[in-house]
Amino acid sequence: MRQDDFxxxxxxxxxxxxxxxxxxxxPSRKLRSQDAEAAFGDLEFARAYxxxxxxxxxxxxxxxxxxxxxxxxxxxxxxxxxxxxxxxLRLQAALSFVASGFPRLVRAEWRAMAISALLLxxxxxxxxxxxxxxxELVGSVFEPAQLAELExxxxxxxxxxxxxxxxxxxxxxxxxxxxxxxxxxxxxxASGLLAGIGPVFVLMMNGTLIxxxxxxxxxxxxxxxxxxxVVGHSAPELxxxxxxxxxxxxLGMALLAPGRLTRSRALAQAGAVGAKLVLGAFAMLMxxxxxxxxxxxxxxxxxxxxxxxxxxxxxxxxxxxxxxxRTR
Amino acid sequence: MIDTLALVETPEGISLRLRAAGxxxxxxxxxxxxxxxxxxxxxxGMLFTLLGEAGGGAYLLxxxxxxxxxxxxxxxxxxxxxxxxxxxxxxxxxxxGTPVGWLASVVRNLMRTVxxxxxxxxIGVVAGLVDRRGRRLGDIVAxxxxxxxxxxxxxxxxxxxxxxxxxxPLSAGERSALVAFxxxxxxxxxxxxxxxxxxxxMLTNAHGAIAxxxxxxxxxxxxxxx
Numbered sequence: 001m002r003q004d005d006f007x008x009x010x011x012x013x014x015x016x017x018x019x020x021x022x023x024x025x026x027p028s029r030k031l032r033s034q035d036a037e038a039a040f041g042d043l044e045f046a047r048a049y050x051x052x053x054x055x056x057x058x059x060x061x062x063x064x065x066x067x068x069x070x071x072x073x074x075x076x077x078x079x080x081x082x083x084x085x086x087x088x089l090r091l092q093a094a095l096s097f098v099a100s101g102f103p104r105l106v107r108a109e110w111r112a113m114a115i116s117a118l119l120l121x122x123x124x125x126x127x128x129x130x131x132x133x134x135x136e137l138v139g140s141v142f143e144p145a146q147l148a149e150l151e152x153x154x155x156x157x158x159x160x161x162x163x164x165x166x167x168x169x170x171x172x173x174x175x176x177x178x179x180x181x182x183x184x185x186x187x188x189x190a191s192g193l194l195a196g197i198g199p200v201f202v203l204m205m206n207g208t209l210i211x212x213x214x215x216x217x218x219x220x221x222x223x224x225x226x227x228x229x230v231v232g233h234s235a236p237e238l239x240x241x242x243x244x245x246x247x248x249x250x251l252g253m254a255l256l257a258p259g260r261l262t263r264s265r266a267l268a269q270a271g272a273v274g275a276k277l278v279l280g281a282f283a284m285l286m287x288x289x290x291x292x293x294x295x296x297x298x299x300x301x302x303x304x305x306x307x308x309x310x311x312x313x314x315x316x317x318x319x320x321x322x323x324x325x326r327t328r
Numbered sequence: 329m330i331d332t333l334a335l336v337e338t339p340e341g342i343s344l345r346l347r348a349a350g351x352x353x354x355x356x357x358x359x360x361x362x363x364x365x366x367x368x369x370x371x372x373g374m375l376f377t378l379l380g381e382a383g384g385g386a387y388l389l390x391x392x393x394x395x396x397x398x399x400x401x402x403x404x405x406x407x408x409x410x411x412x413x414x415x416x417x418x419x420x421x422x423x424x425g426t427p428v429g430w431l432a433s434v435v436r437n438l439m440r441t442v443x444x445x446x447x448x449x450x451i452g453v454v455a456g457l458v459d460r461r462g463r464r465l466g467d468i469v470a471x472x473x474x475x476x477x478x479x480x481x482x483x484x485x486x487x488x489x490x491x492x493x494x495x496x497p498l499s500a501g502e503r504s505a506l507v508a509f510x511x512x513x514x515x516x517x518x519x520x521x522x523x524x525x526x527x528x529x530m531l532t533n534a535h536g537a538i539a540x541x542x543x544x545x546x547x548x549x550x551x552x553x554x
Contacts, residue, residue, distance in 0.1 A: 002552020003507070025407070053340035060342075063500045065507040065551070067485055073345065077478060080344060081407055084426035169381045175388030182392065190441035193465060198442075251469070264468050271435045271469035279434065 003064045010055060014075060016040055017048045021078045049079040100325025102280035105273065107321070109246055112253070116246035119203035120238065127211030131219050138216040141208065147216070154217050154225040163229040163299045170293045177289035181237065185244040185285050189251070189278045193267075196252020199245040206241060228303065231310030233292040235317040240284035247274035247281070284317075334461060334473070336425040344425040347476045348461040349418050351453055354474055358449075360412030365394050396437070403433045409477065419477040432470040439466030486510035491553055492545030496531075503550050510547030513540070 001009075020040060040048065056072040106113060131138055138147065154163075184202070191198020217226040251270045258266035291313070332348040372390045376383030402410040408420035408428045420428040420436070428436075443452030443464045452464035461473055486507065498506070513521050518537065525532065525539035532542040 002550075004552040050340060053338070053342050057342050063504045065486075065504060065511055067511055074478065076340075076342065077344065080338065080425065081427050085407075086404055086427060086429035089430070169385065171382045171385035172388075173385065175385030175392075179388045179392045179395075182396070186396065186438050187441050190438045193439060193442045193469065194445075267469045268471040271439075271471070272431055275431050275435045275438070278438065 001062075003062075003068060006055075006059070006062075006064065007068060013048065013051065014071065017045075017052060017075055017079065020045065020048070021075070021082060025078055025082050045079075046083065049076075049083055052076055052079065097276075098280070098283060102276070103321050103324030105276055106243060106246075106280070109250060109273065109277065112246035112249045113242060116199065116203060116249055117242045119200060119245065120207040120242055123204050123207035124211035124214070127208055128215040128218065131212065131215030135216065135219040138212060138219075141212040142216075150213055150217070151220065151222060154222045154229070156222060156224050163225055163297050170297065173297070174289055174293035177292050178286060181240075181289060182282055182285045185240055185281050186278065188241065188244045189248045189274055189281075192245075192248025192251035192274070193255065194252070195255055196249050199248035199252070203241070203245045225299075228299075228306045229296050231307055232296040232313060233288045234310065235314040236284040236288035236291070239317055239321070240281040240288060243277055243284070244281040247277035250274055250277075332460075332462065336423075338425065346421065346425055346473060347478075348463075349474045349476050350462050351456045353416050353418060353476075354456070354462075355449075355453075357410070357412040357416040357418050360415055361399070361410050362412075364411055365398055369394055399437045400430070400433045403428050403437075404430050413474075414477075417477050418474050421473055421475055423471050423473055428472055432472050436466040436470035436472050439464075439469050442466070484511055484514055486547055486551060487514060487544060488553070489541060489544045489548055491549045492542055493549055494546055506543060506547045507550055510544050510551075513544065 024042075024045075052072060052075050056069070056076055059068050059072055127141075142150070188199050188202045191202065214223075214226065214230075217223050251267070251274050254266040254270035255263065261269070295309075332350065334346045334348060335343040336346055337343055369391065372387055372394075376387040376390070379386065399410055403420050406414070409418070413419065420433070422428055422432060440452075443449055443455070443466050445451050449464075452466070455464045455468070456462045459468070463473065467473060487510070509524060516524075518540075521540045522536040525543050526535045528539070528543065529535070531546065532539040534542060
């Protein structure tokens with residue numbers, strides 16, 4: 001068939017698809033008011049798209065000229081973008097991810113998680129224990145000015161109503177915790193691409209700093225306000241950092257030891273797994289920030305409520321990660 | 329990177345032509361995005377300063393959304409184009425040509441943390457220059473590509489002239505060259521058209537404007553005009 005006959009025969013089809021695509025792919029406000037079904041029904045789109053693909057293949061095979069090829073390529077390209085558009089976010093999918101998909105993924109990556117937890121908790125517990133025995137060692141971690149600020153923040157004799165902060169309203173601190181903590185979580189994961197050095201560094205440093213602060217405050221008798229403040233949000237916050245770190249370590253391992261895959265393919269796989277883990281960690285950090293800003297800071301509650309709720313949150317978080325999504 | 333065209337076969341059995349974007353257009357798009365984000369942040373800052381203490385918290389939440397959420401939301405919801413990429417004419421797609429999804433977009437944007445090192449996107453630029461398809465590390469981990477978004481070009485049909493039937497047989501390549509000449513002729517000067525047409529005296533037995541008319545006539549015949 002000569003090119004002009006081909007063009008004449010299919011022109012109406014192409015024009016209809018063109019019109020439909022103009023109305024369906026990110027239309028301008030003016031076009032949005034029109035009904036794309038006027039061109040053809042939405043259900044017809046897949047068939048129309050496949051026909052244009054076939055016509056493009058034929059046109060290329062027959063050596064038709066740029067006028068036809070460009071036209072068809074453009075239609076195919078736009079159709080491709082519409083057909084393979086990412087699905088809209090569904091609440092159902094998000095809920096099922098939180099309830100079962102995420103805990104399953106954490107358990108599937110248990111090796112990375114265990115190493116990550118070790119890197120965070122070992123220095124933390126070691127510093128707490130060490131400072132009970134040799135309190136003067138705190139000087140090797142914190143500057144005197146930092147120490148003074150820390151001690152002032154958790155002074156049991158200070159007459160402030162809010163725990164764990166110098167000043168600032170709940171919303172202000174919530175914004176601060178979200179921005180600060182989530183950014184740290186994201187960076188911990190991403191820096192895993194540096195052969196896993198990033199998360200190792202972040203985890204050990206945070207473990208050391210947190211452990212030093214906790215150990216020092218406990219040693220000098222400021223432990224009461226400190227533990228009352230941190231017990232509520234510690235579970236989601238520390239576990240989220242462990243998970244983000246584990247995701248980063250997985251990324252580092254994909255780079256160092258890709259196994260039977262090519263390095264880029266191993267990285268792509270670890271990247272997808274890690275992104276899911278980090279999205280879960282993101283939700284946990286939002287939860288932690290909420291508790292930290294609105295619950296942990298309340299100074300007037302009795303110890304039993306503070307520590308009871310903290311223990312409950314720890315149990316709930318661990319139970320969720322250990323049991324969520326199990327079928328038996 | 330001389331030719332960045334990548335052919336990607338789709339399930340429909342055709343090849344998508346993806347033209348990977350290099351470092352410079354991507355840097356331009358990034359700079360535009362930074363300018364947009366900064367102006368949004370300055371606007372938010374002025375607005376929330378009026379609200380005092382609570383405004384500070386709302387500002388930090390806004391900062392979080394602009395820093396981490398902006399690229400992901402725009403890339404996924406607007407066919408792989410942040411405003412900066414849209415102005416420059418770039419698009420993020422999966423390596424198989426499909427529009428970028430949530431997960432891939434999250435990964436490639438989180439990995440900016442590493443691509444930014446040691447300063448000024450050093451790692452990202454080096455990776456983009458080394459990689460055949462101009463991918464920075466984030467693109468490799470996410471399995472994505474940044475491509476030039478093709479602008480819709482109005483196709484120019486060959487001019488209508490009286491048909492001249494071919495006497496001697498021509499190969500497929502020769503026929504498509506003649507048609508390509510006819511379709512490009514309207515965008516060439518008459519002198520250049522004459523020059524090109526004079527290269528084929530064996531087909532036209534003429535020179536200059538007459539040769540052009542004869543070639544256009546032959547092309548019309550090849551296209552199947554009557």
